[in-house]
Amino acid sequence: MGNVIRGRVVIKGSAEGEALVSHEPLSFWGGYDYRTGEIIDRRHPLSGQIASGRVLAVPFARGSSTTTAVLLEAVRAGTAPAAIVTTGIDSFFALASIVADEMYAEPIPLIALELDDFARLRTGARVRIHEDGTIVEEETSTANET
Amino acid sequence: MPKLTSHDEALLAGTHGPAAQLAMSIVTRMAEVHGAPELMDITGAHIDSTIYIGEAGLEFAERLASLGAKVTVPTTLNVSGLDEHHWQEWAVPADWAHRAGRQMMAYQSMGCIPTWTCAPYQTEMRPAFGQQVAWGESNAIVFANSVLGARTERYPDLLDTCCAITGRVPAVGLHLTENRAGEILLRLAGVPIALQNDDSFYPVLGQFVGKIAQDRIPVVDGLTVQPTEDQLKALGAAASSSGAVALFHLVGVTPEAPTLEAAFQHRRPKREIDVTMSDLRRARRELTTAGGEQLHMVVLGSPHFSLAEFKRLAPLLHGNRTHPDVRFLVTSSRAMTLLARQYGYLQALEEFGGRVTVDTCILASPMLPPEVRLLMTNSAKYAYYAPGLLGARVTFGSLEDCVRSAAAGRVVRDESLWET
Numbered sequence: 080m081g082n083v084i085r086g087r088v089v090i091k092g093s094a095e096g097e098a099l100v101s102h103e104p105l106s107f108w109g110g111y112d113y114r115t116g117e118i119i120d121r122r123h124p125l126s127g128q129i130a131s132g133r134v135l136a137v138p139f140a141r142g143s144s145t146t147t148a149v150l151l152e153a154v155r156a157g158t159a160p161a162a163i164v165t166t167g168i169d170s171f172f173a174l175a176s177i178v179a180d181e182m183y184a185e186p187i188p189l190i191a192l193e194l195d196d197f198a199r200l201r202t203g204a205r206v207r208i209h210e211d212g213t214i215v216e217e218e219t220s221t222a223n224e225t
Numbered sequence: 226m227p228k229l230t231s232h233d234e235a236l237l238a239g240t241h242g243p244a245a246q247l248a249m250s251i252v253t254r255m256a257e258v259h260g261a262p263e264l265m266d267i268t269g270a271h272i273d274s275t276i277y278i279g280e281a282g283l284e285f286a287e288r289l290a291s292l293g294a295k296v297t298v299p300t301t302l303n304v305s306g307l308d309e310h311h312w313q314e315w316a317v318p319a320d321w322a323h324r325a326g327r328q329m330m331a332y333q334s335m336g337c338i339p340t341w342t343c344a345p346y347q348t349e350m351r352p353a354f355g356q357q358v359a360w361g362e363s364n365a366i367v368f369a370n371s372v373l374g375a376r377t378e379r380y381p382d383l384l385d386t387c388c389a390i391t392g393r394v395p396a397v398g399l400h401l402t403e404n405r406a407g408e409i410l411l412r413l414a415g416v417p418i419a420l421q422n423d424d425s426f427y428p429v430l431g432q433f434v435g436k437i438a439q440d441r442i443p444v445v446d447g448l449t450v451q452p453t454e455d456q457l458k459a460l461g462a463a464a465s466s467s468g469a470v471a472l473f474h475l476v477g478v479t480p481e482a483p484t485l486e487a488a489f490q491h492r493r494p495k496r497e498i499d500v501t502m503s504d505l506r507r508a509r510r511e512l513t514t515a516g517g518e519q520l521h522m523v524v525l526g527s528p529h530f531s532l533a534e535f536k537r538l539a540p541l542l543h544g545n546r547t548h549p550d551v552r553f554l555v556t557s558s559r560a561m562t563l564l565a566r567q568y569g570y571l572q573a574l575e576e577f578g579g580r581v582t583v584d585t586c587i588l589a590s591p592m593l594p595p596e597v598r599l600l601m602t603n604s605a606k607y608a609y610y611a612p613g614l615l616g617a618r619v620t621f622g623s624l625e626d627c628v629r630s631a632a633a634g635r636v637v638r639d640e641s642l643w644e645t
Contacts, residue, residue, distance in 0.1 A: 089258055104439060104469060109588070109613035113279060121514065121612045139440055141469040143610075144273045144361040147381035148282045155281040167440075173258045174381040177251055182285060 081204075082216035084196045086164065090176040092188030094162035094208045098216075099133045100200045101125045106142030107149040107171075116158035134208065135160035136200045140171035150175035154185050162188040162208045166197050190214060227256040227395065228263045236391055244294035248387035252394065255384060261395035269352055270300040270389035271345045273361025274382040275332050276589045277306030277325035285383060286331035289390070296389040300337040301345040303362045304529075305329045308584045308592070309341070315582075315592035325590075335390070341584035342558035344458070344529040346373060354480055357400055359388035363471075364528045364606060367461035370472040372454065374480035376400050379471040399472055405481060406490035407474050409438055413447035414499040420642045421449060425509075425623035427456040428605035430500070431463025433508035437498060440469040444488045445500075446476040455531055462528050463605030506643055512608040512621035518635040520620070521597045523547075523627045526556035527586055527604040535565035535574075541628045542577040548634030552597065553579035556586040577631075588614050601636060603627050 101124050105111070110120035116131025125137075131153075140146045150172065153159035159179075163172050168191055180186035190212050192200075200206075205217040235241060236249035256264060274282060306325030307317055333339050340348050345360070346368050352358050352375035360366050360377040361384075369375040378398040380388065388394045398404055411434060413421075420426050434443050443464070452460075452475070464470040474482035482488035525538070538555070547553040555574065557565070562583050565571050571581065587593055588610050601620045602608055608621045622630065626638045 106466075106610075108278075109610035119613045122511075122609075139469060141435075141439070142466050143363050144366070144380060144382050144385070145276055145278065147383055148274060148276065148278045151281045151285070151383070152279040155284075156279070168258060170255070170259075170379060170384070171381040174251070174255060174384045177254045177258075178285065178383050181247065181251060182281070182288070 081218040082199060084192060084199060084214040086190035086192045086196065086212040086214055088212040089168050089173055089189035089191050090186050091210050092162065092186055093210050094134065094188045096132055096134045096161040096206065098136060098200055098202055098204045098206045099125060099128055099130055100136040100202045102138060104139045104141035105137045106140060106146055108143035108145035111149055111153065113149055113153040113156050113158055116153065130160045131158040132161050134162045134164060134206050136164040136197065138166040138197070139169045144171070146171040147175040151178055154179040154183060154187065159187055162190065164190045164192060164197070164200065164214070166194055167191055227253065227261045229253070233264055233393060242293050244289050244292035245390055247289065247292065248294065248390040251384065251387045252391050256395035259395050259397045261397045263396050264393040265357060265396040265400060267298055267357050267359050267388060267392060267394050269298050269350065269356070269358045270296065270385055271303065271358070271360040271362060271365055272300060272332060272337060272385045272389060273303040274386050275303045275305045275328065277328045283324055283328050286328050289386065290331040290334045294335045294390050296336050297392040298389060299350060300389040301340040301348060301350045302332055302337050304343050304585045304589045305341050306585060307590050308582045311582065312592070316594040317590060317592050321591060337389070340558065340560070342529045343586070344531065344558065347529065347531050347558065347561060359385055359394050361385035363465035364458070364462035366471050367465045367473065368458055370399055371461055371474065371479050372457045379469065405472060406442065406492055407444035407488045407494065408441040409443050409496040409498065410494035411437065411443055411445045412497065412499050413445065414501050416500070416502065416505065418449055423623065423642055424456060424459065425603060427452065427459040428463040428603070429505055429509045429512065431460040432467045432512055432605050433500060433504055434473065435464035435466060435468030435470050438464065438468050438470050442472050442474070443470065444474045444476060444482065444485070444494070446485055448475055448478060452478060453533070455534055458528055459605065466606050466609040509621065509643060512605055513619060514612050515599050515618035515620045519599050520551050520601055520630055520634065520636050521599045522552040522554060523601045523631040524554045524556065524587055524607060525603055525624070525627060527588070527606040530555050530557035530561060532561055532564050532568070535561070535570040536568070538624065539570045539573040541625060542573040542579065545577055545632045547578040547631040550634050551631045553577060553631045555579060555581045557581060557583055559583045601627055601630050
């Protein structure tokens with residue numbers, strides 16, 4: 080058992096995947112290609128990464144209101160992140176997840192973390208998200224830095 | 226769970242039909258997510274969900290429309306995915322246009338006003354000071370809150386629609402006075418008045434403010450001029466692209482900031498920052514992703530061009546022509562374009578070889594042919610999103626730079642105001 084981080088459940092659910100972490104907020108409009116799951120904001124540190132099926136951790140959604148619509152398209156297309164972790168309650172991600180539940184019965188689990196806990200997340204780590212908001216980072220050879 | 230009125234309960238129980246029930250379910254679930262104690266009434270809405278992104282957004286709109294959804298407050302519509310009557314003149318695929326057109330129909334069928342603009346504050350539906358509204362579209366949100374003193378949260382797409390149908394919103398965030406106080410103070414330090422009077426100062430300041438403020442409320446102090454409404458529009462659009470700014474205060478300019486103390490509601494700033502010319506020069510550089518002088522298109526009008534901007538543009542174009550290799554495009558609303566024509570501001574644009582597109586913009590519609598890769602604009606919002614959405618590279622310049630570059634067929638920028 081590796082790191083255990085306790086977060087606040089924004090939208091309940093469980094998920095598992097490789098973490099993709101940035102401290103830069105992200106707009107999905109102009110920032111996420113729902114056809115491929117690629118992060119396409121060329122000014123963003125995660126530009127070029129595929130977020131589909133991964134646990135995406137960004138502080139919040141900046142920019143366009145259309146972030147919600149793009150994330151909903153990603154759910155329908157099967158290219159959405161497995162879960163999203165933020166530093167506060169993000170309306171844009173929450174609403175996309177609620178509508179994805181209402182329309183397709185596929186809510187995206189959302190967890191909000193304290194800033195210190197968010198800082199413990201590492202790209203590449205395998206993480207498991209539990210329904211109670213616990214994030215468990217599985218032991219890897221490089222996961223001893225915290 | 227928020228405390229619901231009997232009307233809220235009735236909506237949720239389906240007494241007012243299945244569309245209102247679905248909308249109310251989404252509104253109350255969002256209220257729960259935010260821990261809102263109750264819902265509150267709104268007097269208007271602006272729906273951003275009109276932009277055609279793909280099948281899910283279309284399904285959502287058509288599901289609501291087929292369930293008989295009607296908005297219960299005056300509701301304006303944001304840009305759609307196509308210039309309804311002129312899309313064939315551009316590279317929009319017919320199949321895509323068909324689906325974007327269905328989405329337009331769905332929202333119109335709900336009783337919304339077909340304004341098709343990202344600048345609803347340039348219509349007669351502009352909210353008054355203190356009015357509670359539910360607006361989507363990041364630039365419209367920040368304008369409504371900051372410049373008009375109306376009150377809206379940063380509404381995501383689809384929730385704007387649900388609020389318009391129910392007329393109810395979670396009573397949280399910027400709807401409440403105590404959450405509208407400034408949080409961080411940005412002091413302009415040594416910014417010459419000549420630059421403060423220049424249009425291109427405002428998008429650059431906005432780019433900087435958005436990056437610093439992120440999702441907090443910035444207060445800018447030290448402006449020594451009275452900016453125009455279009456300059457404030459450019460500032461807000463930039464700050465809500467580079468950051469998540471939904472409200473800014475400009476001391477002595479915006480309605481909730483007659484004084485520095487008022488802007489902060491007599492609280493202390495969490496952070497104080499001096500904004501220097503070197504910060505501004507860096508922010509200006511960040512808006513440009515293209516190198517070199519080559520240019521395929523000049524595009525103006527994000528947010529949609531106002532009548533005042535058409536008026537300012539016309540004499541700059543007079544007696545000139547755009548270079549044969551450079552397209553020149555202004556994006557605006559039907560209403561502003563009609564007025565501009567009536568006032569005679571479009572003649573110079575047409576003689577220059579420029580065009581106007583209404584209802585949409587280059588970011589919301591696949592209208593540009595693939596050979597258009599190098600853009601120039603005076604809009605920070607176009608500069609911010611074009612690389613990701615269009616795969617294009619962008620040069621940011623002033624309105625005058627844009628016109629001179631179009632005529633010269635290559636990027637020309639006057640650096641004099643920025644070198645001081």
